[in-house]
Amino acid sequence: MSRTASEAATTAAVPALAPTFARNVVHFVRVLRGAGLPMSPSCAADAIEALRHIDLGRRGDVRAALAALLTGAPDEREIFDAAFALFWRDPDFEGKLRALLLPKVQGGVPPPRRNNRLADALATRPAARSGARPPPSHEEHELRAHATFSAEERLRQRDFDTLCADEWRALRHLIRARRLPLATARTRRLKASSRGTHADLRASARHAVRAGGDWTVWKYRAPVERKLPLLLLLDISGSMSSYSRAVLYFCHALLQSRERLQVFLFGTRLTHATRALRERDPDIALAQLATQVADWSGGTRIGATLAEFNRRWARRMLGGRATVLIVTDGLDHDECGLLAEEMARLHRFAHRVIWLNPLLRYRDFAPKARGVQAMLPHVDAHYPVHNLASLEAFARSLCEAKPAAQPARALHMFDERPAQGKTRWS
Structure with a gap:
């Protein structure tokens, strides 16, 4: 056979x-x-x-x-x-x-760890077969369509502090589906390329030797494009709880796409949270952080936590033209002199300092709090972060804007005459 x-x-x-x-x-x-x-x-x-x-x-x-x-x-x-x-x-x-979506507690035993990704996948039904026909219906229905916003568009404009549990789940999926690559910058390193401005004489000579001495093909080298590192300092005090949760979903999506990001949480103390956010399921990652961080939804000591960061982490984390993102409302319970001093030191370490402030959602916002007045002279940009639309606008600015070699400092943050192409608070 x-x-x-x-x-x-x-x-x-x-x-x-x-x-x-x-x-x-x-x-x-x-x-x-x-x-x-x-x-x-x-x-x-x-x-x-x-x-x-x-x-x-x-x-x-x-x-x-x-x-x-x-x-x-x-x-x-x-x-x-x-x-x-x-x-x-x-x-x-x-x-x-x-039972998977809403676990019950019996006898004082803590519920098992939920996996919302599996619950969402099981909730989806298989699509109907193309050959199947809908059952006949003899009733006549009158449909009146009005011009309204879609549920997704409404969710993009909703304040994070007003979302219910179902809207938080939908927001998490929207953030995961709209991951954007961060901007890149040219380095001094060179790599082999089919075209470019730098001729690679060694590679061209080797090719000529293999071709029998005929120098007919030129090899080139081009600059290496590298993603710029980001460092996030996130306020997890009681007034920032909902906004911090949304920003953590955004950071989780960036870490899952292997962006160069380090995350620190601060309230009354400083916590390094990058390792916990590498968990694939965002809800499990946030649940682990809630158990590890003792000062979640507590008070705020911005100056003291910045001093700890500058002393222990700044030299290690802020190399390579790193951009620092500070997410807070600027309401500090400590002495504002310490906050101004530590913000100035952080500004010297970092390439850029960007402040994301949920209080900018108010049209009549003014820097009256002492913490806000202490931070403003030491930031390069000031953006709102109170809904999905503002978070997406900030993400697009990170993807499109390439930082200059010497960024301009924000000395006049509240000028009534905004510059061309910028918002009032940039």
């Missing part, structure tokens, strides 16, 4: 999966993709092919085969186990889904 005939006989001996079961496998792969796992259409085909070679009556074998094909990291295995238990075992699908 030839090799081709042997392979055909072996393939014919393996039973094919039932069409319904195969569709469920495909839908299970879609659920994992919706939960954030890197799935492709070939993963579903490989899973169906692998299940043909094992005993489907042995649940452990099915679980192990799918896990080996569809997961590649420890955090992915945790999501896979939760999805497998809900998708393939429990017939009470809706009940389990509600």
Whole structure:
């Protein structure tokens, strides 16, 4: 028997999966993709092919085969186990889904850690088949359409301090879907390129030697483009709680896209939060931060926390033309002389200092607080951050604006005659 005939006989001996079961496998792969796992259409085909070679009556074998094909990291295995238990075992699908979204506390035991990405993926229904027809309806309905804003557009204009739980979930998905790459700057390093202004004589000579001595092709080198580092100092006091949460979702999206970002939280003390935000699920990351940070939604000591940052972290973190983003309302409970001194020191360390202030949402905002007056002379730009539209505008400015070699200092922040192309507070 030839090799081709042997392979055909072996393939014919393996039973094919039932069409319904195969569709469920495909839908299970879609659920994992919706939960954030890197799935492709070939993963579903490989899973169906692998299940043909094992005993489907042995649940452990099915679980192990799918896990080996569809997961590649420890955090992915945790999501896979939760999805497998809900998708393939429990017939009470809706009940389990509600229990996942709203866990109950019994006997004083803390609820299990939720995974909202898996809940959102399970909540989506498979699309209807193209051949299916809707049931006939003999009723006539009159539809009157009015020109209104969409739910997404309304959410972009809503203040972060007025959002409900469902709107926070929608906001998280909008921020994740609109990740923007940060601006890059040219460095002095050079790399090989097909064109450029720097001729690479060594590479051109090597190519000429390989070509038999004919110098017919020139090689070039071009400057390396590198993303500029960012450092975020985020106020987590009681007055900034909702705005800090939205900015943390934005920082989580940047860290997931591997941007050069360091995050520090401050209230009455300073906390380095970059490692916790590298968790794939943003809600789990924020829950871990809430347990690690003792001064969440407490008071504010901006001057003291800036002094600690300048003493312990500034020289390590603010190299390479780093931009510092300070998110606070400027309401400090300490002496403002210390705040002005530490802001001046931070300004000397950083390439740029940008202040994101939710109080700028008020049209009649004026720098009357002593903390605001102490910070303003030492920042390069002043932006509002109170809704999704303002956060997106600031993100676009980070993507498009290239910092100058010597940025102008904000000496006249509240000039009534705004410069061309800038807002009143820039």
